[in-house]
Amino acid sequence: MPVKLQAQDELKSLMAAYYLEAKNASYNGKKVAWVSSGAPVEFLYALDYVPIYPENYAAMCGASKQSPALIAEAEAAGYLPDLCSYARCDIGADIVQGGPVMGLPDPDLIVAGTNICTTIIKWFQQVAYRKKKPFVAIEMPYLTTGLGKSEADFVVAQFRRFRDVAAEVAGVPFDEDRFVEVVKLSAEGSRLWGEVLDIARRSPAPLSALDAFIHIAPIVTLRGTEKPIEYYKTLLSELETLSRGGLIADAQHTRLLWDNLPIWFRLRRMSEFLAFRGAIVVASTYTNSWAAIKEIPRKLDDIYEALARAYLEPYINRNFPDRVKILSQMASDFSAHGMIMHSNRSCKPYSIGQYMLKGMFTKETGKPVLILDADMTDPRAYSDEQAEGRIEAFLEQWFQ
């Protein structure tokens, strides 16, 4: 059985406090911004916004198994089942004010970056029309041939415009000094998150990447504040104790990578299913997407550029050859034996091309890949029997 970490209780309190603050934002005179997970939230924290992440909320709805009812509400309102289930889940939650915190507080500003997908633009456009609130779309160009000056300049230019729009909506001037402080906190939080993930390089690994999907919440939602820093320090300390104290009871014969988002409504079951069979997911392409700025430059202009470059570089915004390099490096760093690619019908940018990436990865590393059909929050696209049967057969190759 995977170890239950004590830090998990702290995580629950942290997230409860975060959503409580968000729900009470208007009473406390604070502005609320709905943002995509890859949006430059540092500008918003510098302006004292409470940023809310609809993607995170959809994940919570999925993990708490509330997504099917919410998705049904969205589909009844005309949103087709082919659309992203995060979007359907959140739209449904908004219609009925449902989910773990009974709906999200209304936004004053809506912000999306294309570094995670372009679906987010369409989804948030709908939010903006329904809520009649300003919407900022930031194009973060897909890195077809690497990250050049042109891509960085374009994003910096949009950041400056976004900053001004956000300040105008907030009704306060933008404080660059405060912004630099927030960027420093964001970088430190990301660095510590990177350390948390890297601890799974050890054998046995004290943390499964499937569990890391739960612990990712603070770096997504509170990036730019002290809170993720404090939380990840606590988590790291506990993981160190586990690792150095020889307290990891599970045998870990097979170490796997995971590609794509998790299957939120089966996270625990999947983790246990693998553990019972001596397997562990040691790293994932998704959780590694928040390791941001490494060093803070001195000049403000350089900070803008460093931030732009960090936001342009998530795995999913890279071309296929770069993705294969990243996957191969991860396989080497984490001593992985193979990979499970979640073919996620809700996430096209992650899923389209997986068949080719699978071949390219295996050719590069010699390691096998299993493609698993599912969805991140819509259980109708998933079958326990089929998925577990396939995983079981996949794992058998290491026991022959």
Add this chain to the structure above:
Amino acid sequence: MNLPKVIVDAASRPYAVAAESRKKGRAPIAVLPGYFPAELVAAAGAHPFRVWGGRAATVNADAALQAYICSMAKSVLEDVLDGTLDFAAGFLVPSVCDTMQNLSDVIAASGRKVFCFRFPRSSFPDEAGVWLRDEVARFSRWMKSATGREPSGEALAYETDRYSAVKTAVLELYALRRECPQAFTGRGFYDAVFAAQTMDPGAFADAMSGCAANFKCGDAAGAGRRVMVSGTAPIPPEFLDVFAEHGLWLADDDFMAGRRLFSRPILESLGPKDLAQAFLGGVPCPSNTFGHDKRPGYLADLAKEAGAAGVVFWQTKACENEAFDLPWIDAALRGNGLKTLLVETEQKMRTFETAAARIAAFAESL
């Protein structure tokens, strides 16, 4: 309306017609779904032709893409992987959605020469204009590597005239259909629209030059009701004839492969203003952040001008850009007194009974 034989021929064998451009010294460049000014490709001495995918079984593409991926992307990929499009000197992929963006890498991984044009979905037009200038410069360098030539201002001026003539001819056809929709079959009309995206622009404009003057509405007027169609592309085209079978006349459309494409401004120079106008201007489109909020009003006006009593959403299954707009647009059109109907389509659709029944019921409601 009887179309010139050369137009019908081009619509029935588009790739063969596009391949013939090599004989005239123009390298054929396949342009995948999504907007891109054809005149810019032609200004590099190449021949751009639009690829919307065929109707054949997607054997190779099914091995490369999951079942839940848009059938148009799959059909296009099938034409690439089975070698049908091997005559193309390169593939231009406008990144109008996640599917097209990744498809560019899938095609590149198959060893073909690909340029993914990163269309800016930004809220800031000035910054997007600067980006477009840089991206067009990269595209120009790619064209040189693919065909040996880059677009030039002088060549663009020549192509601007030729593609303006195509645009005029197609919009003239739209005007005729609006005037007399009963004179057009679904397939016949879109043969011309697709031929305009395949043929040499000069040849197309020449072929169509006498059509408008000789057009006669005839005595076909009857009890049909006018409707408008909105979606990605009129595929499968023969199915559009089902409308006529149920007494519905297609008076206009809002297809990405139809009126939307031909309503875009023609690129007149390589200056940043003209680039921004050509790429980001035009009528509201689900794939374009600029002017998108005007879409309900635009569609309501278009339907009104066409005298349409209803709008049919011709939804290519799994097209997220179109699908996200549906509830919002639908509510707005209904608020304008228009009836609406959703018909989900697949590129490889062979049986139309369910959709036909829905159209029949819709006709009765009108």
